[in-house]
Amino acid sequence: MDRDGVTHQDIWHDLPAYALGALADEEAQRVAAHLRVCPVCQAELARLDLAAATLGFALPPTPPPATLKDRVLTAALALPAEAPVGRVVATVHQQRWLARLRRVAWAAALVALLVESLVLGVLGVRLEHAERAQAQANARLAQVLAILRQADWSAPVLGESNGAAPIAGRVYVDSQGVAGVLIIDGLPPLPAQNLYQVWLIRPDGQRVNGGVFTVDRSRHAVVFLQAPDSWTAFIGMGITVEPSPGGSVKPTGPRVAGCTWNWGEG
Amino acid sequence: MVGHEELSDEALLQAMRARQPEALAQLYDRYAAAVYSLARMITRDDGAAEDVTQEVFLRLWQAPELYVPERGPFAPWLLRVTRNRALDWVRQRRRGTASLAVMIDEHGIEPVGGGEDPAALAERTILAEHVRQALAELEPSQRQVLELAYFAGLTQREMADMLGIPLGTVKTRVRTGLRRLADLLTRERIWTETE
Numbered sequence: 001m002d003r004d005g006v007t008h009q010d011i012w013h014d015l016p017a018y019a020l021g022a023l024a025d026e027e028a029q030r031v032a033a034h035l036r037v038c039p040v041c042q043a044e045l046a047r048l049d050l051a052a053a054t055l056g057f058a059l060p061p062t063p064p065p066a067t068l069k070d071r072v073l074t075a076a077l078a079l080p081a082e083a084p085v086g087r088v089v090a091t092v093h094q095q096r097w098l099a100r101l102r103r104v105a106w107a108a109a110l111v112a113l114l115v116e117s118l119v120l121g122v123l124g125v126r127l128e129h130a131e132r133a134q135a136q137a138n139a140r141l142a143q144v145l146a147i148l149r150q151a152d153w154s155a156p157v158l159g160e161s162n163g164a165a166p167i168a169g170r171v172y173v174d175s176q177g178v179a180g181v182l183i184i185d186g187l188p189p190l191p192a193q194n195l196y197q198v199w200l201i202r203p204d205g206q207r208v209n210g211g212v213f214t215v216d217r218s219r220h221a222v223v224f225l226q227a228p229d230s231w232t233a234f235i236g237m238g239i240t241v242e243p244s245p246g247g248s249v250k251p252t253g254p255r256v257a258g259c260t261w262n263w264g265e266g
Numbered sequence: 267m268v269g270h271e272e273l274s275d276e277a278l279l280q281a282m283r284a285r286q287p288e289a290l291a292q293l294y295d296r297y298a299a300a301v302y303s304l305a306r307m308i309t310r311d312d313g314a315a316e317d318v319t320q321e322v323f324l325r326l327w328q329a330p331e332l333y334v335p336e337r338g339p340f341a342p343w344l345l346r347v348t349r350n351r352a353l354d355w356v357r358q359r360r361r362g363t364a365s366l367a368v369m370i371d372e373h374g375i376e377p378v379g380g381g382e383d384p385a386a387l388a389e390r391t392i393l394a395e396h397v398r399q400a401l402a403e404l405e406p407s408q409r410q411v412l413e414l415a416y417f418a419g420l421t422q423r424e425m426a427d428m429l430g431i432p433l434g435t436v437k438t439r440v441r442t443g444l445r446r447l448a449d450l451l452t453r454e455r456i457w458t459e460t461e
Contacts, residue, residue: 053342
């Protein structure tokens with residue numbers, strides 16, 4: 001029982017209404033507070049959430065007007081790409097990365113807010129964009145931190161700097177071998193029409209898109225990598241310069257860094 | 267561009283994070299009918315349903331990382347987002363909402379032909395049938411409060427006022443109804459069969 005005399009059983013009874021959003025605000029806040037400390041109720045809520053959401057699938061499926069798909073895709077392509085930008089040095093200790101990563105996420109959201117406030121000058125629009133920028137930064141940071149915490153394999157990434165400033169980094173893969181993070185330092189900023197694209201290399205030499213990113217003047221980047229298969233399906237990685245915003249289907253630009261690995265060596 | 271045929275939702279979301287528009291097109295084909303149908307059911311307005319559908323997919327395109335796989339399957343999450351957007355629209359305008367039975371009477375339970383991916387449409391139709399069967403096993407009074415909460419966004423107090431029954435009765439029906447539905451869906455292994 002908590003300070004307000006509310007018991008676990010009281011909350012348990014309210015969970016179905018909470019999952020449906022049918023509680024009054026005060027009741028919902030009480031449930032939310034209990035959920036933060038009760039894994040049993042968290043598990044039950046997950047089950048009830050799924051059941052509630054499934055109600056939407058009972059409807060007869062009615063396709064939207066055929067023109068809507070084109071409108072959605074056209075509007076999507078008109079939106080600016082939001083490639084991740086980082087500021088983390090690869091060679092420092094992991095605990096220092098985490099501290100810097102947190103600052104980067106907040107800084108990214110703050111920069112987005114400040115720029116938009118200058119350009120837009122409309123409070124409602126600004127708040128919505130800031131909220132989205134913060135949500136994206138937080139979500140990206142959470143993904144990166146989760147992978148770094150679980151990472152039990154990593155490989156060095158070396159740049160092809162050709163006498164220029166050295167490029168060095170490391171790629172980390174989580175214990176399930178499904179998600180990766182690239183931390184790299186020394187890449188020069190690119191003109192607006194270009195970005196960096198990561199390629200994962202299969203044993204037969206095929207290159208698979210692993211994500212795109214940009215760097216700012218700090219020349220550092222932290223990139224969440226998308227692998228379409230388990231990481232054991234790949235034997236290396238390369239980074240090339242490609243056209244913005246979406247990158248290329250296959251490598252077309254100069255290779256700036258990369259690495260190979262051998263899973264057989266553990 | 268690597269083809270996205272038969273890729274999982276998660277693989278398509280990963281491709282979206284890499285800004286591949288084909289992935290958005292595939293997810294749209296897979297889920298637009300479900301999203302649009304739910305938005306239309308809640309808003310009772312075709313134009314609003316289109317706006318909500320567009321907004322949901324654009325938001326997904328802009329921020330695919332808002333979906334966290336560890337918290338559950340993608341499809342229910344997408345419908346939760348849709349429901350929230352549609353209810354926001356309704357709350358601003360206080361439009362009425364029909365019952366599921368009325369919606370089925372008006373439109374039937376067979377899918378209407380359209381541009382949706384046929385495999386996705388078949389999968390959604392099977393899923394809809396499973397969910398309707400599960401709902402049919404509930405008491406009508408339980409089904410009624412679940413629909414009022416889910417599709418109309420009413421609180422338990424609002425449902426009690428609207429139906430003219432004690433608040434405690436509504437609470438019991440909500441509690442018993444949703445837990446029973448969850449049990450039935452678990453028994454039917456809904457998500458393991460369709461995801």
